[in-house]
Each structure stands twice: as C-alpha cells, then as structure tokens.
Amino acid sequence: MGAGGIYSEIYASLASNQSLFPSLPETTIRLRTLLGQSNCDIPAAAKLLQSDPGLSAFILRVANSAGYLSRVPPKDLESALRRIGLSAASRLATTFFVRSSFRSPDPVINKVLLQAYRESTTVAVISHVLAGRVRGIDASKAMLAGLLQDIGLPPILIRLRERKDIFDDIDRRRDAVDKLAPLVGVLILKQWKFDEELIEVARSRKDWWREGGKKADLSDIVLIARLHSMIGTPQFKEAPAFQELPAFGKLPVGELTPDNSIRMLDEAREEIAGLTQMLQGV
Numbered sequence: 492m493g494a495g496g497i498y499s500e501i502y503a504s505l506a507s508n509q510s511l512f513p514s515l516p517e518t519t520i521r522l523r524t525l526l527g528q529s530n531c532d533i534p535a536a537a538k539l540l541q542s543d544p545g546l547s548a549f550i551l552r553v554a555n556s557a558g559y560l561s562r563v564p565p566k567d568l569e570s571a572l573r574r575i576g577l578s579a580a581s582r583l584a585t586t587f588f589v590r591s592s593f594r595s596p597d598p599v600i601n602k603v604l605l606q607a608y609r610e611s612t613t614v615a616v617i618s619h620v621l622a623g624r625v626r627g628i629d630a631s632k633a634m635l636a637g638l639l640q641d642i643g644l645p646p647i648l649i650r651l652r653e654r655k656d657i658f659d660d661i662d663r664r665r666d667a668v669d670k671l672a673p674l675v676g677v678l679i680l681k682q683w684k685f686d687e688e689l690i691e692v693a694r695s696r697k698d699w700w701r702e703g704g705k706k707a708d709l710s711d712i713v714l715i716a717r718l719h720s721m722i723g724t725p726q727f728k729e730a731p732a733f734q735e736l737p738a739f740g741k742l743p744v745g746e747l748t749p750d751n752s753i754r755m756l757d758e759a760r761e762e763i764a765g766l767t768q769m770l771q772g773v
C-alpha cells in the first residue's frame with residue numbers, strides 16, 4: 492500500500508471512531524454556554540472560573556502580560572476579565588486546555604507530542620503578536636487559532652505509532668502529519684462546535700497558496716505566523732518566500748510586509764517570550 496493509501500486508511504479509522512479525539516473539559520463547555528446567555532456578566536463568569544484554580548491563574552497571568560499592559564494591572568479574576576473581555580476569556584480557557592491534549596502515557600509518543608506542542612505554541616504566539624498589529628483581527632482568537640491548527644496531531648500520531656515504518660522516519664512522519672492534520676483538525680473542531688472561521692484555519696494548515704477572500708482573515712495571519720515559525724528549520728527552505736504568499740498581498744500596505752513583520756516580531760521579543768512561557772508552562 493502506498494503512502495496515500497495508508498493516510499486514507501488512518502483518516503478513515505479516525506473519522507469512524509471519534510472517541511479517540513480529545514474532549515473539551517466541563518469548565519470550558521460551561522463557560523461557552525454561559526457566554527452565550529444574554530444575562531451573562533463578569534461576576535458570574537469569574538465565579539465559574541474559580542472552580543478551576545489552574546485556569547484562573549492562567550487567565551490572571553495573561554491579563555498581566557505585556558500584550559495587555561495597563562496603568563493598573565488586574566489583581567483579581569473579575570478585574571482580569573474586565574481587562575481582557577469575556578470572549579477572550581472563553582478562548583483562553585480552550586487555549587489552557589489544549590496542552591493537556593498533547594500528552595500520552597506512551598513515552599515515545601509523548602516526546603513527539605511535546606515537540607509538536609512547542610512548535611504549535613510558537614505559531615500561536617506569533618499569530619497573537621501579528622494579529623495585535625493588524626486591524627480587524629482579534630489577537631486572543633489568533634493565538635487560539637494557532638494552537639487549534641494542530642489539534643489533530645495527537646490522534647494522528649497515536650495512529651502513526653502503529654506504522655513503525657512511518658513513525659520512526661521523521662520525514663515520512665512529517666509528511667503524514669501535513670496530509671492528515673487539516674482533515675482531522677476539521678473533524679475535531681466540528682465536533683467541538685467551533686465557528687467556521689476557526690475550522691477554516693485548521694483546514695488551511697500549510698496551504699501556502701490559499702486565496703480565501705479579498706480581505707485578510709484569521710487563516711492568513713496563522714499561515715504567515717507558521718511560515719515565520721519555520722525560519723531556521725529545513726522546512727523553511729522548502730516553503731515559498733513570504734512575498735509569494737497570497738496572504739501578504741491581501742494585507743494593507745504598511746501594516747505587515749516581509750521586512751516589517753520580521754522587525755515587528757524582533758521588537759516584540761518580551762511579549763513573545765512571556766506568552767510562550769505561559770503557554771508552555773500552563
């Protein structure tokens with residue numbers, strides 16, 4: 492069986508047994524439900540979040556990070572929620588949860604998953620920084636999108652572990668992941684009932700030639716962030732040049748170009764380091 496047939500077999504097995512997919516935690520589901528109610532307010536959201544000390548601490552750290560600098564830093568959960576907003580808090584709850592999906596009791600898989608998560612957090616953080624400097628793109632949603640673009644990797648790698656000839660070959664494993672991740676990611680996000688904008692981000696993973704609409708969107712930002720994250724790796728040499736990406740052509744002149752996006756990220760070193768530490772240390 493050729494590679495294409497193997498990948499189709501793996502996808503079919505995952506699509507037919509979605510119990511292998513990660514499940515959203517109860518706190519995240521309840522928070523999303525609460526935010527969908529017309530009478531939702533900050534005290535109610537804070538009370539719900541307090542039931543999860545780890546998540547509460549994470550939201551406080553993010554609210555105090557360089558990306559949310561304010562003259563009066565939030566000292567409690569309610570003031571943190573006022574600072575970042577309830578929608579951002581809901582997205583951060585999912586962001587907090589994603590790391591637990593990149594874990595396995597199998598030490599071999601776990602090592603690969605941890606490396607995959609580090610790469611995902613790099614994409615997520617760069618997405619956050621770039622989105623914060625482009626009008627019309629929510630930075631917290633961009634960070635979540637950067638992580639969720641790789642949400643299909645855990646079940647894919649578990650299935651690939653059964654194919655030693657692919658799993659033990661780094662290049663073949665990466666090729667399999669690149670082929671399967673968009674398909675499986677879409678299935679998972681549909682199961683989680685996420686909006687089409689985030690589903691499209693998963694669908695467009697490494698789709699460098701994606702045209703999309705005339706206006707730059709979340710998928711464009713995450714694609715640009717992923718290409719930035721690959722700088723210095725062998726994969727970067729195989730990818731198209733920044734200026735060749737249709738995404739760049741859709742962005743307003745002067746806001747994000749190959750030169751000033753690199754300079755922008757260099758200037759945001761502190762913000763990037765802080766967010767990376769929070770995501771990898773949650």
